[in-house]
Ligand code: SF4
């Protein structure tokens with residue numbers, strides 16, 4: 744796989760991300776199941792998982808900004824929670840995403856969406872804080888609630904090779920960065936030596 748083909752793949756992922764953003768934010772607004780202002784508590788959880796594929800747009804962005812090597816360095820011993828979470832208070836319950844436009848699938852659908860239960864019926868999947876803030880959620884019409892798994896699998900279907908496993912977000916970012924840095928290195932032509940230095 745070349746860097747050009749990874750860039751094409753990344754554009755496909757971003758198209759799905761853009762649709763995903765519209766669909767989930769439409770449901771949140773129409774149902775009023777919005778996140779709490781400035782809340783970012785879920786970003787602290789070590790359970791935020793993604794595949795390397797989902798982090799390809801972010802890895803390419805960091806490469807293009809010249810930030811890929813230092814980011815990879817900071818992931819040598821990855822901390823348990825996402826390195827891009829910017830805390831606004833000491834405990835981190837308030838904060839924001841430092842790479843909002845490039846965040847992976849789970850970060851786009853977590854909060855208010857739907858899943859299928861073991862009987863195949865649609866049910867709401869809400870974060871605890873949203874449930875507490877909107878106790879009337881039980882009477883919610885869920886027919887329009889988007890299925891989180893369906894959107895995640897739309898991304899996965901673009902490349903099974905790069906989405907073999909979901910793992911902690913920092914580990915998948917490391918994998919994606921290693922891949923783009925290796926390809927960038929292989930595809931950078933050697934500088935042309937002056938003729939008198941050619942042996
Ligand atoms: S990418 Fe952004 S939204 Fe996702 S866990 Fe990290 S800080 Fe949170």
Ligand code: SF4
Pocket residue numbers: 777778779782783784785786853854855870871872873
């Ligand atoms: S999903 Fe829940 S924990 Fe995460 S930002 Fe929204 S309200 Fe806060």
